[in-house]
Amino acid sequence: MLLINELRYVLRQPLLWLCFVTAPLFAFTLSSGLAVEGSDAINQFKLHLVALQMIQLALLTGALAPTFFT
Known part of the structure; x- marks a missing residue:
């Protein structure tokens, strides 16, 4: 029961949702210029x-440590 309340608290944090959205976009932006020989998609x-x-x-x-460990 307490774990469910903690998960609800964490999911209400805007920093968590911001990291969910911006982290993959940032990684894709940085790694989009990297090339692999043979252009294999995998x-x-x-x-x-x-x-x-x-x-x-x-x-x-x-960034997320203060959210989880308060």
């Missing part, structure tokens, strides 16, 4: 995912 998709994880994980953790 390899390009993997490259986008790696760029998303490496660039944004530390920033999102720092």
Whole structure:
């Protein structure tokens, strides 16, 4: 019961929704110029995912930590 209340509180935070929207757009913008030899769609998709994880994980953790640990 308490966990459900905590999830409701977190989902009401505008910073969480802002990160849900801007994080993928930011990663796509940064990784759209990266190229893979042979233009294989699967390899390009993997490259986008790696760029998303490496660039944004530390920033999102720092931004969302006060929301989850208050």
